[in-house]
Amino acid sequence: MDERLFFLLNMARHKIFQYADTQCEQRIGITVTQAAALMFIAKHEGCLQKELSAALSLNNSAITGLAVRMERNELIVRKPCSEDGRASRVHLAEAGRDKLPEIFPLIKELNQQLSSDFSDSEIKVVTRFLNKVLDDYS
Secondary structure, three states: OOOOHHHHHHHHHHHHHHHHHHHHHHHHOOOHHHHHHHHHHHHOOOEEHHHHHHHHOOOHHHHHHHHHHHHHOOOEEEEEOOOOOOOEEEEEOHHHHHHHHHHHHHHHHHHHHHHOOOOHHHHHHHHHHHHHHHHHOO
């Protein structure tokens, strides 16, 4: 069994992301990154685009491209920030809001697939490990 944690985390993240992205596109018609953006915006309606960028760990050019595509597909609406004319606030459009009920069951299914062959105690260890990684490298 391979024990190279960095390699395994990287490969697992890549494979899970590819699988989730394919499922999301086939079943909902959006990318997994767009789904993550919609969920964040739903919880933080009117957030700054840079807040969305930080939440998704995307750089400025990537978030700008994402926002342009999502706006073109009528998933979001960007409005100028009243406090800072250079900044944009992001809002859900009707089509984006309509996608939300489709996203949550897919996420639940993906989580069930990931955990199906493991006991509750094993899942707790994996969860603790992943949260430690997130805490230590934030």
